[in-house]
Amino acid sequence: MRTMLVTGSHGFLGSHFIHELLVKYPAYQVVAIDREADKVPELLRPLFANKRYVFHQVDIRNSDAVAQVFEHYEINDVIHFAAKTHVGESMRNPGIFAETNVLGTFHVLDCARKQWMDGPFEPKARYADSRFLHISTDQVYGPRDHGFADETMKYDPISPYAASKASSDLMVSGFHESYGMDTVILQAPNVYGPHQQDDKLIPIILQKALTGSVIPVYSGGEDVHDWLYIADFWRAADTMFHLGEAGETYLAGGEAPLKTIDIVERICAALDRHFPGNDSYTKHIRFVEPAGGAKAPHRFAVSAEKLKQQLDFVPETEFGQGIQDTIEWTLSKKRLWEVV
Amino acid sequence: MRTMLVTGSHGFLGSHFIHELLVKYPAYQVVAIDREADKVPELLRPLFANKRYVFHQVDIRNSDAVAQVFEHYEINDVIHFAAKTHVGESMRNPGIFAETNVLGTFHVLDCARKQWMDGPFEPKARYADSRFLHISTDQVYGPRDHGFADETMKYDPISPYAASKASSDLMVSGFHESYGMDTVILQAPNVYGPHQQDDKLIPIILQKALTGSVIPVYSGGEDVHDWLYIADFWRAADTMFHLGEAGETYLAGGEAPLKTIDIVERICAALDRHFPGNDSYTKHIRFVEPAGGAKAPHRFAVSAEKLKQQLDFVPETEFGQGIQDTIEWTLSKKRLWEVV
Numbered sequence: 001m002r003t004m005l006v007t008g009s010h011g012f013l014g015s016h017f018i019h020e021l022l023v024k025y026p027a028y029q030v031v032a033i034d035r036e037a038d039k040v041p042e043l044l045r046p047l048f049a050n051k052r053y054v055f056h057q058v059d060i061r062n063s064d065a066v067a068q069v070f071e072h073y074e075i076n077d078v079i080h081f082a083a084k085t086h087v088g089e090s091m092r093n094p095g096i097f098a099e100t101n102v103l104g105t106f107h108v109l110d111c112a113r114k115q116w117m118d119g120p121f122e123p124k125a126r127y128a129d130s131r132f133l134h135i136s137t138d139q140v141y142g143p144r145d146h147g148f149a150d151e152t153m154k155y156d157p158i159s160p161y162a163a164s165k166a167s168s169d170l171m172v173s174g175f176h177e178s179y180g181m182d183t184v185i186l187q188a189p190n191v192y193g194p195h196q197q198d199d200k201l202i203p204i205i206l207q208k209a210l211t212g213s214v215i216p217v218y219s220g221g222e223d224v225h226d227w228l229y230i231a232d233f234w235r236a237a238d239t240m241f242h243l244g245e246a247g248e249t250y251l252a253g254g255e256a257p258l259k260t261i262d263i264v265e266r267i268c269a270a271l272d273r274h275f276p277g278n279d280s281y282t283k284h285i286r287f288v289e290p291a292g293g294a295k296a297p298h299r300f301a302v303s304a305e306k307l308k309q310q311l312d313f314v315p316e317t318e319f320g321q322g323i324q325d326t327i328e329w330t331l332s333k334k335r336l337w338e339v340v
Numbered sequence: 341m342r343t344m345l346v347t348g349s350h351g352f353l354g355s356h357f358i359h360e361l362l363v364k365y366p367a368y369q370v371v372a373i374d375r376e377a378d379k380v381p382e383l384l385r386p387l388f389a390n391k392r393y394v395f396h397q398v399d400i401r402n403s404d405a406v407a408q409v410f411e412h413y414e415i416n417d418v419i420h421f422a423a424k425t426h427v428g429e430s431m432r433n434p435g436i437f438a439e440t441n442v443l444g445t446f447h448v449l450d451c452a453r454k455q456w457m458d459g460p461f462e463p464k465a466r467y468a469d470s471r472f473l474h475i476s477t478d479q480v481y482g483p484r485d486h487g488f489a490d491e492t493m494k495y496d497p498i499s500p501y502a503a504s505k506a507s508s509d510l511m512v513s514g515f516h517e518s519y520g521m522d523t524v525i526l527q528a529p530n531v532y533g534p535h536q537q538d539d540k541l542i543p544i545i546l547q548k549a550l551t552g553s554v555i556p557v558y559s560g561g562e563d564v565h566d567w568l569y570i571a572d573f574w575r576a577a578d579t580m581f582h583l584g585e586a587g588e589t590y591l592a593g594g595e596a597p598l599k600t601i602d603i604v605e606r607i608c609a610a611l612d613r614h615f616p617g618n619d620s621y622t623k624h625i626r627f628v629e630p631a632g633g634a635k636a637p638h639r640f641a642v643s644a645e646k647l648k649q650q651l652d653f654v655p656e657t658e659f660g661q662g663i664q665d666t667i668e669w670t671l672s673k674k675r676l677w678e679v680v
Contacts (some may be wrong), residue, residue: 005531053633063435090458091518091519094450094515095450098443098446098450099512100444102511103442104442106442108439120431152494154493154495154515155510155515157510158518159517160514163513163517164512166507167507167510168507168515169437170503170507170510171442171503174497174498174499174503174504177482178431
């Protein structure tokens with residue numbers, strides 16, 4: 001049995017990762033931690049009594065609590081998802097982002113170092129193949145007017161969220177350089193799909209549309225982000241964890257840079273086809289100004305070349321198919337509510 | 341009167357900066373903080389009863405203590421020196437580096453934001469020209485076999501110290517991008533000169549030589565660092581603070597990349613001339629292996645071009661002169677001890 005610590009287990013990415021990992025690898029067991037013990041994600045509920053899964057409520061800002069996890073379990077690997085992720089919230093309250101994303105990451109990283117290493121570049125025999133997979137974001141590179149960000153580029157964060165993630169990436173790669181720890185960094189663009197939390201863009205659009213509410217679109221819908229379907233995110237994380245080179249950073253590009261307005265219109269069109277109302281859903285779209293004055297729209301676009309060239313990975317789910325699957329999952333959930 | 345908060349006031353750079361600032365600018369006053377209240381640097385002792393100088397013992401890891409400073413004073417500008425700086429110590433105890441250099445920087449930065457800004461890109465009228473000067477290091481770029489690091493390059497820290505400083509730089513530039521705060525980052529190479537603390541390379545060499553002890557040289561003396569004289573550091577900081585462009589980062593290159601063994605031999609030669617003993621001081625040089633096995637020597641070298649081109653700044657003190665002045669100061673201090 002190989003014991004993996006998964007931090008941020010109750011998030012969209014973490015819960016999906018654990019679910020898929022335990023299905024695919026019978027010899028892996030998971031120690032899951034999250035700062036919230038309630039609101040157990042649907043994908044983790046069947047694991048409640050599973051011998052290969054344990055959960056502890058741990059806030060990674062608390063270094064003692066993190067240390068206790070490493071005292072109780074012989075952790076072979078760490079998959080570090082735990083992070084505050086809401087860009088807008090980071091503008092209002094940057095402190096919790098610095099504490100969680102930077103210092104919290106440090107706490108997990110340093111406990112792993114103490115468990116795995118006798119000294120710099122001297123791993124303990126039992127932990128010679130231990131790996132720390134850090135989940136990060138393409139936003140560390142900042143926006144660009146044209147072209148695609150790649151892993152060679154300088155970090156240039158434009159939000160406290162992105163700055164905190166960029167800092168945490170440097171902590172992780174710094175531990176590889178300083179101590180010879182086996183670390184890999186996965187930088188994902190926006191991920192979407194079934195089971196995503198309700199306060200993210202695509203779930204908001206779907207909820208607003210399906211409840212007949214106004215669909216708010218900021219910055220004229222001209223913001224561009226790259227999108228990766230959750231099943232492809234899992235495959236990318238699985239690939240990097242098992243095949244990635246120690247010390248490397250990989251962008252998991254979705255090859256789908258899309259304007260927000262295009263996403264909204266594609267969702268509305270799909271809903272018009274599959275769940276038609278009296279009017280087109282597009283009638284509910286409203287362009288609104290973000291609080292704090294007009295902000296130039298930002299374009300985030302990333303290259304998927306390094307992952308393709310070096311680890312032979314390409315995303316499989318094209319955006320149209322991914323959004324279709326997401327809508328179907330959302331509708332099945334909505335129908336359930338309506339029946340209940 | 342303009343009120344400047346200087347953090348890390350009791351350090352080599354901070355104390356020198358305050359001394360020169362108060363001499364040059366009669367309309368500036370300084371609120372100085374440091375985590376240590378004893379060991380007042382010689383340069384600050386004459387300021388004890390000066391109306392333009394106040395000191396408070398504050399550890400920047402304590403966000404409440406930092407907030408109290410901003411409650412008590414209307415801080416116009418921040419010059420942020422406070423940091424843990426010893427690379428070897430960072431390997432043994434990285435936690436205090438993450439807490440001080442990253443989270444501590446965040447605390448100071450966020451208090452300044454709250455004091456200076458009504459909201460993102462909305463500075464309060466009274467603080468419309470407030471500036472945050474962050475003192476950092478060329479080590480954020482990591483070593484290179486040839487050529488010179490410049491400000492366009494990707495951060496690649498190889499020690500917990502450098503990783504923590506790189507993270508703090510991203511926090512600072514992130515606050516410029518996120519909130520429109522006026523920030524400038526000064527990245528200095530190794531700084532040397534009179535009044536430097538005893539545990540740094542040149543003071544150690546001088547102390548060992550002058551006490552007839554073995555002069556230990558690590559990695560065959562093949563490590564290369566760029567060196568900047570303290571008077572030039574002050575001029576660079578003064579220039580950047582008053583003339584630097586908001587949001588920019590400037591390397592204050594000393595234009596003196598030198599091998600450690602060259603530094604040791606130049607110091608020994610200068611001592612042989614000015615303070616001769618029975619034997620040459622070079623007889624005391626011993627090559628030693630660092631703890632934790634052999635480590636490839638590292639070469640840190642930085643470009644001084646951006647500062648020269650954009651702010652018309654060049655260092656004035658050539659290394660030979662700077663080391664000469666440092667030796668004379670050390671000897672005068674040593675003679676004082678001998679007399680006492």
